[in-house]
Each structure stands twice: as structure tokens, then as C-alpha cells.
Amino acid sequence: MRRNWHIIEINSHLETHFEIGFDPVYQLTDLPRNTNATISEVVAHSAHDPIAVRLAELGFVQGEPVRVVAKGPVGGDPLLVQIGYTRFALRRSEAARVMVNAEAA
Amino acid sequence: MSAPAASLSSVVAAAPLSIALVGNPNCGKTALFNRLTGSRQKVANYAGVTVERKEGRFLAPSGRLVRVLDLPGAYSLNATSADEAITRDVCLGQHAVEARPDLLVCVADATNLRLHLRFVLELMRIGRPMVLALNMSDAAARRGILIDRDKLSRELGIPIVSTVAIQRDGVRDLIAQLDNAALPTPPAPRDSNLHADVRRLLADCVTMPRHTASVDDALDRVVLHPVWGLAILALLMFVMFQAVFTGARPFMDGIASGMQMFGAWLGSAMPAGPLRSLVQDGIVAGAGTVITFLPQILLLFLFILVLEESGYLPRAAFLLDRLMVGAGLTGRSFIPLLSSFACAIPGIMATRTIQDRRDRLATILVAPLMTCSARLPVYTLLIAAFIADRKVWGFLSLQGLVLFALYAAGIVSALVVSYTMKLWRHRRGHELEEHALLLELPSYRIPHVFDVAIGLWERSWIFLRRVGTVILSLTVVLWFLSSFPAAPAGFSGPAIDYSLAGRIGHAMQYVFAPIGFNWQICIALIPGLAAREVAVSSLATVYALSTSADQAATQLQPLIAAQWPLATALSLLAWYVFAPQCLSTLAVIRRETNSVKTMAIAAGYLFALAYLASLVTYQIAHALA
Numbered sequence: 162m163r164r165n166w167h168i169i170e171i172n173s174h175l176e177t178h179f180e181i182g183f184d185p186v187y188q189l190t191d192l193p194r195n196t197n198a199t200i201s202e203v204v205a206h207s208a209h210d211p212i213a214v215r216l217a218e219l220g221f222v223q224g225e226p227v228r229v230v231a232k233g234p235v236g237g238d239p240l241l242v243q244i245g246y247t248r249f250a251l252r253r254s255e256a257a258r259v260m261v262n263a264e265a266a
Numbered sequence: 267m268s269a270p271a272a273s274l275s276s277v278v279a280a281a282p283l284s285i286a287l288v289g290n291p292n293c294g295k296t297a298l299f300n301r302l303t304g305s306r307q308k309v310a311n312y313a314g315v316t317v318e319r320k321e322g323r324f325l326a327p328s329g330r331l332v333r334v335l336d337l338p339g340a341y342s343l344n345a346t347s348a349d350e351a352i353t354r355d356v357c358l359g360q361h362a363v364e365a366r367p368d369l370l371v372c373v374a375d376a377t378n379l380r381l382h383l384r385f386v387l388e389l390m391r392i393g394r395p396m397v398l399a400l401n402m403s404d405a406a407a408r409r410g411i412l413i414d415r416d417k418l419s420r421e422l423g424i425p426i427v428s429t430v431a432i433q434r435d436g437v438r439d440l441i442a443q444l445d446n447a448a449l450p451t452p453p454a455p456r457d458s459n460l461h462a463d464v465r466r467l468l469a470d471c472v473t474m475p476r477h478t479a480s481v482d483d484a485l486d487r488v489v490l491h492p493v494w495g496l497a498i499l500a501l502l503m504f505v506m507f508q509a510v511f512t513g514a515r516p517f518m519d520g521i522a523s524g525m526q527m528f529g530a531w532l533g534s535a536m537p538a539g540p541l542r543s544l545v546q547d548g549i550v551a552g553a554g555t556v557i558t559f560l561p562q563i564l565l566l567f568l569f570i571l572v573l574e575e576s577g578y579l580p581r582a583a584f585l586l587d588r589l590m591v592g593a594g595l596t597g598r599s600f601i602p603l604l605s606s607f608a609c610a611i612p613g614i615m616a617t618r619t620i621q622d623r624r625d626r627l628a629t630i631l632v633a634p635l636m637t638c639s640a641r642l643p644v645y646t647l648l649i650a651a652f653i654a655d656r657k658v659w660g661f662l663s664l665q666g667l668v669l670f671a672l673y674a675a676g677i678v679s680a681l682v683v684s685y686t687m688k689l690w691r692h693r694r695g696h697e698l699e700e701h702a703l704l705l706e707l708p709s710y711r712i713p714h715v716f717d718v719a720i721g722l723w724e725r726s727w728i729f730l731r732r733v734g735t736v737i738l739s740l741t742v743v744l745w746f747l748s749s750f751p752a753a754p755a756g757f758s759g760p761a762i763d764y765s766l767a768g769r770i771g772h773a774m775q776y777v778f779a780p781i782g783f784n785w786q787i788c789i790a791l792i793p794g795l796a797a798r799e800v801a802v803s804s805l806a807t808v809y810a811l812s813t814s815a816d817q818a819a820t821q822l823q824p825l826i827a828a829q830w831p832l833a834t835a836l837s838l839l840a841w842y843v844f845a846p847q848c849l850s851t852l853a854v855i856r857r858e859t860n861s862v863k864t865m866a867i868a869a870g871y872l873f874a875l876a877y878l879a880s881l882v883t884y885q886i887a888h889a890l891a
Contacts, residue, residue: 219706222461241490
């Protein structure tokens with residue numbers, strides 16, 4: 162339920178930002194491959210969301226540069242994400258917690 | 267004044283020091299541990315191979331004894347797996363058994379400091395004596411990464427040494443630092459954001475020309491490609507299994523003919539009697555037959571070790587994750603399941619790196635379905651005896667294809683079983699929580715010949731020790747059961763029919779006749795419970811004792827080829843795809859899940875599948891023959 166609510170919110174973000182010409186805000190899952198982006202927020206799905214906590218520990222924090230390097234062969238799942246000097250495989254549901262600003266091309 | 271000072275320092279030097287190596291997964295901690303202690307262990311390259319407690323010791327130049335504990339790799343003290351919980355508890359001094367180490371040696375990969383420094387800072391907050399080892403400093407230098415060590419050390423307030431775990435003198439500085447009697451305690455941490463601290467430290471002390479190694483980028487473009495990646499994975503697996511069967515053949519034939527000559531020589535050198543029968547029919551025919559399979563097992567382990575060391579295995583997990591999730595597993599299951607092809611025991615133990623409890627249980631329950639190396643002797647024997655040695659399409663060996671099919675049968679049934687478990691969990695409403703992957707893909711590394719050689723030596727030693735102990739003693743016990751009580755004079759038929767083993771085998775036939783097993787197979791199944799390959803040595807012993815011609819006794823393969831119908835051979839192959847004929851595996855399942863019930867479920871469903879598969883195979887093959 163909560164997750165759907167976020168997606169709606171992000172979609173509305175997308176529209177507004179595009180209209181006034183800001184860097185678009187994406188869920189990491191929607192970021193095209195090999196596009197440089199910066200993390201704006203990691204959304205926790207509950208008060209003690211262990212996946213959000215672990216993402217932060219792995220370096221997914223606001224302001225970090227991030228890039229999707231590869232996608233899994235079936236359904237584009239999981240994503241291979243470059244963060245700092247490290248590459249992590251994230252399932253789409255995990256990556257959906259990460260909000261990013263794509264760099265203006 | 268100088269005398270008491272000297273005696274004081276000698277007292278200090280004599281006091282043993284206990285240290286613990288702690289760091290992120292893939293920081294090269296285990297290689298460093300091997301280099302420090304010279305202990306013979308496996309070094310691998312995928313996240314979290316360090317699942318067992320590993321302790322070693324060495325003498326520092328001052329004569330001080332240093333005890334080294336190799337803690338499981340962890341990303342954080344906020345543990346999300348059993349592995350990380352151990353690391354947390356030992357570091358915090360909360361572990362029930364493990365004493366708190368005097369000093370933490372925090373190991374960080376010099377090429378991956380942004381991730382690893384965060385954990386260093388977290389560990390410093392504990393406020394215990396600590397040294398930072400910047401490992402893989404050679405790789406960092408090659409990539410043009412410049413680290414101002416003195417400045418970083420001043421900023422952190424702890425001593426820093428550079429290490430290269432794969433070089434002989436790569437730990438000299440670390441040992442010198444440990445030999446220093448004073449244990450440096452880090453300064454009280456500033457209460458601040460760890461990520462901000464890491465960013466500041468990196469900006470001040472580290473110059474990094476680019477974020478990734480260009481080799482990794484180039485390789486990953488191909489290896490992780492949706493089409494090429496899967497093709498490479500399939501090709502690798504296929505080459506591996508073809509090579510295991512055909513490449514090992516000449517070596518196996520060599521060992522087999524050596525054993526045969528040895529048996530014949532013993533036969534002529536010893537006087538006839540029970541002792542000669544024990545040595546020739548029991549030991550040489552039984553244990554000798556099993557040794558023949560050493561080249562095959564080594565080749566299989568060689569492949570797995572090289573894949574592990576190179577960093578390829580997590581890539582395979584990445585490629586297969588979506589498919590494995592569909593089947594009720596996780597990409598992380600790939601590493602334990604691939605290890606299970608060598609042996610289910612290390613495979614089941616490697617499931618400790620799967621954080622999700624349900625994924626872990628599913629992986630443990632299907633791991634015994636992966637064709638372990640102990641099944642190879644059985645498969646090889648039956649395939650060589652019953653499948654024609656010819657080529658398909660001009661280049662594929664038919665025997666290799668059948669072996670491949672047996673491996674595939676194991677894999678497919680594992681997927682079916684895990685999928686069934688997933689459906690069952692869904693129906694019970696156990697799927698509300700999300701399963702997590704979060705898998706690190708480390709840099710590629712060229713497998714180190716030294717480390718692979720150590721791994722192979724370990725494997726062959728374990729195998730030969732099994733042949734020397736479990737298999738040899740069971741073979742001897744079986745020889746006694748099969749030889750006594752001796753048949754009375756005038757007993758018609760082979761003497762073994764009169765023996766205890768013969769009677770047990772005939773009794774078991776009531777259950778096993780529908781699946782086509784003769785009484786010799788039934789007997790071999792009992793000692794075969796201890797270890798699968800024992801079934802081969804047991805068959806060899808039983809047949810050696812039931813034939814009249816002594817000379818034919820050492821050759822099991824032509825004997826069964828002549829005596830068994832094809833349906834029986836196929837049925838036995840089907841049985842071995844499923845049957846949990848390995849007490850050690852069941853014991854490990856109980857230990858790892860801490861549940862007798864889980865073990866009973868595993869044993870029950872595997873035996874049921876084995877009987878069913880054999881029944882279907884035998885009845886169909888019998889009807890067609």
C-alpha cells in the first residue's frame with residue numbers, strides 16, 4: 162500500500178520537474194543504463210526497514226553519485242549498481258527505495 | 267635500572283597476544299590470515315566465504331606468540347546474517363564462548379576505501395585497541411590510487427600498515443606493528459555522521475583516478491550481457507562437466523590398471539586363505555576401486571576453485587537471480603548449490619551467507635539434490651558399463667551426455683522442489699516480508715596458482731583420508747559380513763548367499779524388487795549410507811566374493827555389465843540422483859538448522875523421491891526392453 166503511494170508521488174514529481182526544467186527525479190529502477198545520477202533519498206518502507214538500513218550502510222546515502230551498469234537477463238532484474246568504487250546487485254524492489262536526480266545530459 | 271626494564275619487556279614479549287581480523291567481505295582477509303598463520307585454507311573471492319571459525323597462530327620475531335582469529339566478513343555491526351552476528355558479538359565482547367581479542371586488525375581493501383572506511387569508523391567507536399591494514403595495496407598502486415597513509419593515520423588516530431596478502435613478505439609491516447608491545451587505543455570518536463567522515467577522509471588523504479578498474483568494466487560488459495552472459499555461463503558449465511568425464515579418463519585408467527596389477531601381485535604373493543581374501547577382495551577391490559575416482563573429483567574441484575577465485579561466481583548469481591527467485595530460491599543460493607556439486611556439506615555450510623531465513627532453508631533442503639562428487643564413482647561405473655562409448659553429432663561423447671543429463675535431473679528436481687516449497691509458503695501466508703539480495707560483485711582477480719594448489723591439496727587429502735578410514739573400515743566390515751558364516755560343504759551356489767550379508771540382501775529384496783535392485787545392490791546400499799562412493803567399493807567386494815574365478819574379481823565393471831539388465835542400471839542411476847545416501851549430509855542439515863524435524867523432512871522426501879524415480883525408471887525401461 163505504502164509503496165504504491167510513493168510511486169504515485171514520484172510520478173507527480175517527474176511531471177513537475179520536467180515541466181520547469183529541473184534535473185528529473187527517478188526511482189533508481191527507472192534510471193536508464195549508464196546514466197550518471199545522484200542519490201536524493203532512500204525511502205524506508207517501514208519504521209525499521211532492514212533493507213533501507215543496509216542500503217545506507219553500503220553507501221546509498223544522499224548526495225552519492227550512482228549509476229546502473231547492467232540489468233539482469235530476465236525482466237531487467239536485478240540491477241547492477243555502481244556506487245562509489247563498488248558494484249552491488251539490487252533487486253528491483255530494493256532499488257525502488259533509492260530516489261535519484263539524473264544529471265542533465 | 268636496565269635489568270628490571272629488560273625483564274619487564276621479556277615478560278611482555280612472552281604474554282601471548284590475541285588478535286582478530288575483521289573487515290568487509292572481499293577485503294582479502296582470508297588470504298591475509300593464510301599469509302600470517304601459514305594455515306592451509308581455502309581463499310575465495312565471493313562475498314562471505316569465511317563461514318567457519320578459523321584460528322591460527324604464529325611467532326612474532328620477538329618470540330611473542332600471536333593468536334589470530336579470522337572473523338566472518340561484515341558490512342556493519344548492525345548484523346543481518348548469522349555470519350555478521352558472530353563478528354559483531356566477538357568485536358563487542360558479547361560472544362558466549364569466544365574471548366574478546368586484545369587487538370582488532372581491521373582489514374580494508376585499498377581499492378575500495380569508500381565502502382570499507384565506513385566500517386573502520388564504526389569499529390573505532392567500540393573503543394578497543396585497533397590497527398588498520400590497507401590490503402591489496404599493490405592493486406591500488408597499479409590503478410594509480412594514492413593514499414597518504416601518514417595523514418590518514420593521523421586523522422583516524424590509529425596505526426596504519428600496507429599489506430599485500432598474496433606476496434610472501436606482504437605482511438612484514440603488519441607483523442612489526444603487532445610486535446610493538448603497546449596496544450594503540452583509538453581516540454574517542456566524534457559523534458558525527460560516518461558517511462560525512464568517510465567523504466572528508468577520502469577528499470583529504472586519497473587520490474583515485476577512476477572509480478572502477480577498466481578490466482572489470484570491459485569484462486562485465488560481456489559477462490553480464492543478457493544474451494552473451496547466459497551463453498558463457500551455460501558453456502562454462504557444459505565444458506566443466508564434459509571435461510570432468512573425458513579429461514580425467516586417462517588418469518583413471520592408469521590408476522585402475524595399477525590397482526589391478528597390485529591385486530594380482532598380492533594374489534600370487536600371499537598364500538590362499540581368509541587373509542588373502544580380505545586383502546584382495548576386501549581392501550584392494552573395495553577401497554582401490556574408489557581411489558580410481560580421485561582424478562575426476564580433483565578436476566571438478568579445480569573448476570570450482572578457479573571460478574571462485576576469479577570472482578566469477580557472484581556474476582553467475584547476478585545472472586541467475588531472477589530465475590532462481592521464480593523457483594523459490596535466491597541468486598545467493600547459486601554459490602552454495604555450486605559448491606554442493608563438489609560436496610553438499612560445504613555447500614550447506616555456505617548457506618550461512620544467505621540472510622533470508624526462508625531462502626536459506628529452501629537452499630539447504632535442495633542442496634543434497636546437486637550431484638556431489640561422491641556420486642561420480644557410482645555414475646561413472648554404471649555409465650561406463652552400460653552406455654556405449656560413441657560420439658553424438660561427431661564430437662559429443664554419449665557417456666558425457668548421459669552424465670550431463672544426470673546432473674540436469676538433479677538441478678531440475680531441485681528447482682521443482684523449491685518451487686513447491688514457495689507455493690506452500692504462499693498458501694500459508696508466509697510471504698509478507700520481502701526477500702533481500704544486496705549482493706556485492708567484487709573485482710575480477712587472476713586465480714592465484716598457490717591458493718588453488720592449496721585448495722586442491724586439501725580436497726585430495728580429505729578424499730584420501732575418507733578412503734583410508736571410513737571407506738576402508740566399512741569395506742572390511744562388509745567383507746566379514748559377506749564371508750561369515752562360511753557356507754557348509756555341499757552348499758550349492760556362491761558362498762556369499764549363505765553369509766549374513768547375503769541373508770540381509772535377500773530380505774531387503776522384498777522392498778527393492780519392484781525397482782529392479784538385485785540382492786547385491788541391496789547389500790551395497792547399507793554401507794553406502796555412510797558415504798555414496800562406498801556403494802561402489804561394497805559392490806566390488808560383494809561381487810569379488812561371489813565369483814568363483816579369482817582373477818576376474820578385481821574388475822567390477824565388466825561383471826555388472828554382463829549380469830545386470832539395463833533397466834536395473836538405469837534404476838540405480840535414478841536412485842542415486844535423489845537418495846540421501848550420506849549420513850554426514852543429514853548430520854550437517856541438523857546442525858545448521860538446529861532442527862531434527864528439518865533433517866527428518868529432508869531425509870523422508872529424498873528417499874521417497876528416490877524410490878518413486880527408480881520405480882518409474884525401472885518399470886518403463888523394463889517394459890521397453
